[in-house]
Amino acid sequence: MKLAVLGAGAVGRSVAELAGQYGHEVVAIADSSSGVVDSSGIDVDAVLNRKEREGTVGDGSPDDVLVADYDVLVEATPTTLGDAQPGFGHVETALSRDRHAVLANKGPVAERYGELMALAEDSAGDVLFEAAVGGAIPILSTIDDFGAGQITAARGVLNGTANFILSRMAADGLDYEHVLAEAQDLGVAEADPSFDVDGTDAALKFVILSNVLSQGEREYTLDDATVEGIQNVPGNALDLAAEDNRTVRLIGEATPDGVHVAPKLVPQNGVLAVTGTRNIVQFETENAGELNISGRGAGGPETATAVLADVGRLPPL
């Protein structure tokens, strides 16, 4: 497949770097201000070196990339809320040109799911978004395999930054501010970690899960979710929890009752008490009890594997 990669952050760069391993070719790359197109295949190393040195991927504009001759548009620009632009527009362009779109960007799938599905319906291209939920963990493909109708609820930990902070606080008796600063030094938390610590990022993922699980019966957006972050969890609350063999995790739930994200008490050795940046999703199934999948929920190469697995699922155009 010929890929056009929009977004040259950690995920976009990793997709471009790993595409060859998966037998695909990158024909265009764009960041927020520049673009490069080469129908015979881009020299990815050269483009990423230039990005590193000069801050741009090429001399063209990002719009050149949108109209390039690709099979699959990879949308890996930063997640935006509300109208989910410019990501939504990028996907709209690809679908209107009867091309496939693969998203790592959560915005369009969480905020405008119905419109997105309608666009895909009218297009010869498909939309897939495994990378938008839980990085490398095959969550949406598991739902697809299992059948959305067979799954009654999903819950779990889908934000590695918040989980890292809570597990560090619990393990070393440190306070929130201290661990957050450390997470930023380690690159686990971004300079602006608000989406991670206030629960928004986890909520977007559970909104997407609700959209997929409800199979068009009901559409969810972030506004439908109740969201509480971890900023108000003090170290001594974690100490008290530990004395009782419990701990606190930022747990999200997608059930027929709606989408909820909040810090919750869980058994210290329970399946939901993953440590560090690890993520876990637990499905409640109709006939097979609980099903747990765990793994790395973020990171460039990790998320890129989900993007490229989606690309591999797409039919030839």
Added chain:
Amino acid sequence: MTDDADEEAETDGGQHVQAYTVRLELVDEPGELLNALQPISEHGANLLSIFHERGNVTPRGHIPVEVDIECPPDRFENIVQALRDAGINVIQAGAERYSEELTVILVGHLIDTDLSDSLTQFQTTSRAEVVDVSLSAPEGTEGVSSARLRLATEADRAEEVLETVRDIAEEKDIHVIEPQLAGGSA
């Protein structure tokens, strides 16, 4: 445990009476058993039997007592409530044991907002027993403190109890870290 309906046993309320078992834990002090029996007779229940397990002490040093009584169903709640109001630890009432335990953590100005009043409200409003409280107040009485509460309640009432706790806490601007009830127990 239910009376045979054919017997048509009636009291002044004109209702069928039913037999109930109440399990109590008493402090090992003189007069405690009498204290526990008084609310039962005062609320018009018949005392059927008392099984006083003296010598068998609970981990908390209390003495378990099992009381069988007979009364119309609508009075039973009042009796349990009266026992609680008299400071008696009711472990099991009726057919339903307080089988479910849930743990919550409260975070906020717990001492300034009168923690013991909060606990009393939880018990009286939600039909849950506060079994255990552990407080951590590193900044003294005026700072933000945390408390871990263990609540015992009847089976399947956990969600209801949590709702009450949430409401009472909200009025006092206390943050509640709730237990994850569904899943994740393994």
